[in-house]
Amino acid sequence: MRRLSPWAVGPLIAGVFVLLTWQERRRPLRKRIEPSTGHCVRNLAIAGVGALTMVVFESPLIQPLARLVEQRRWGLLGVFQLPVWAEAAAALVLMDYTFYLWHVLLHRVLLLWRFHAVHHVDLDLDTSTALRFHFGELFLSVPWRAAQVALIGLSPFTFGVWQVWFALCVMFHHSNLRLPIALERIINRVLVTPRMHGVHHSNHPEETNSNWSSGLTIWDWLHGTLRVAIPQVTIEIGVPAYQDASSVALPKLMQMPFEDQPDYWRSRRERAGAAAQSKIRSSAALIFLRTTALRRVGERAAATNKPV
Numbered sequence: 001m002r003r004l005s006p007w008a009v010g011p012l013i014a015g016v017f018v019l020l021t022w023q024e025r026r027r028p029l030r031k032r033i034e035p036s037t038g039h040c041v042r043n044l045a046i047a048g049v050g051a052l053t054m055v056v057f058e059s060p061l062i063q064p065l066a067r068l069v070e071q072r073r074w075g076l077l078g079v080f081q082l083p084v085w086a087e088a089a090a091a092l093v094l095m096d097y098t099f100y101l102w103h104v105l106l107h108r109v110l111l112l113w114r115f116h117a118v119h120h121v122d123l124d125l126d127t128s129t130a131l132r133f134h135f136g137e138l139f140l141s142v143p144w145r146a147a148q149v150a151l152i153g154l155s156p157f158t159f160g161v162w163q164v165w166f167a168l169c170v171m172f173h174h175s176n177l178r179l180p181i182a183l184e185r186i187i188n189r190v191l192v193t194p195r196m197h198g199v200h201h202s203n204h205p206e207e208t209n210s211n212w213s214s215g216l217t218i219w220d221w222l223h224g225t226l227r228v229a230i231p232q233v234t235i236e237i238g239v240p241a242y243q244d245a246s247s248v249a250l251p252k253l254m255q256m257p258f259e260d261q262p263d264y265w266r267s268r269r270e271r272a273g274a275a276a277q278s279k280i281r282s283s284a285a286l287i288f289l290r291t292t293a294l295r296r297v298g299e300r301a302a303a304t305n306k307p308v
């Protein structure tokens with residue numbers, strides 16, 4: 001039974017994280033909103049709770065399941081006797097596509113969006129955002145992951161290959177790294193890039209509801225959800241209802257999915273304006289009703305010749 005060594009995988013992922021964090025500070029793609037150190041520490045704190053959730057809830061289920069899938073040749077890949085490299089490549093493509101579908105659900109199903117929104121309300125988009133997922137989202141993704149492993153037919157090895165691929169892709173496209181545009185366009189023919197994913201983190205709903213791929217670009221292309229060629233200077237990162245730094249402080253982010261949800265796509269100012277307007281409208285309606293009622297009483301009194 002082949003396995004990826006955590007002694008190789010851990011330093012590789014940590015090394016790429018450090019490299020991207022260093023490079024995005026030297027060549028930033030978008031202007032930062034929050035101070036970078038506090039932002040990074042906050043995102044790593046959320047990531048720490050998320051990692052613990054996966055250790056407690058995901059690994060104890062997925063690892064034995066993948067072993068069973070390998071022994072019994074379950075799932076789609078179990079039907080074929082592919083060489084290891086071909087099986088790993090096929091697993092990667094199928095996991096990538098089913099993760100695209102999961103990402104669509106994270107945005108479309110309100111219960112899932114409550115949790116995924118914690119990732120999206122980040123005011124800056126950088127490598128640390130790639131690790132910032134609410135523990136509730138990771139917990140809710142466990143049944144989906146188990147179904148992926150069982151139906152696709154992932155062994156512990158192919159699952160490990162996908163995990164590494166996924167972590168590297170996600171850190172890369174969340175990074176605030178300014179690549180030469182010509183190079184980014186070439187990479188973007190195959191992989192999701194920082195500019196492409198920046199559009200997904202825009203505070204315009206029609207832009208957020210696009211670019212759902214997390215590894216290969218092809219899924220957005222096939223589903224007609226690909227949106228590129230939007231200049232990054234025109235993009236505001238985040239969700240309008242959570243635009244001030246005070247609304248995205250660490251304790252608030254942890255509680256966010258469990259609280260009453262605002263109208264995400266309207267800013268606080270817009271909501272306050274709308275509330276003031278509806279107040280004015282209801283007082284105007286009240287005045288109208290009162291004057292009409294008084295006039296009617298007056299008319300009736302005049303008809304019966306009684307004082308009012």
Ligand SMILES: [Zn+2]
Pocket residue numbers: 103106107116120200
């Ligand atoms: Zn998303």
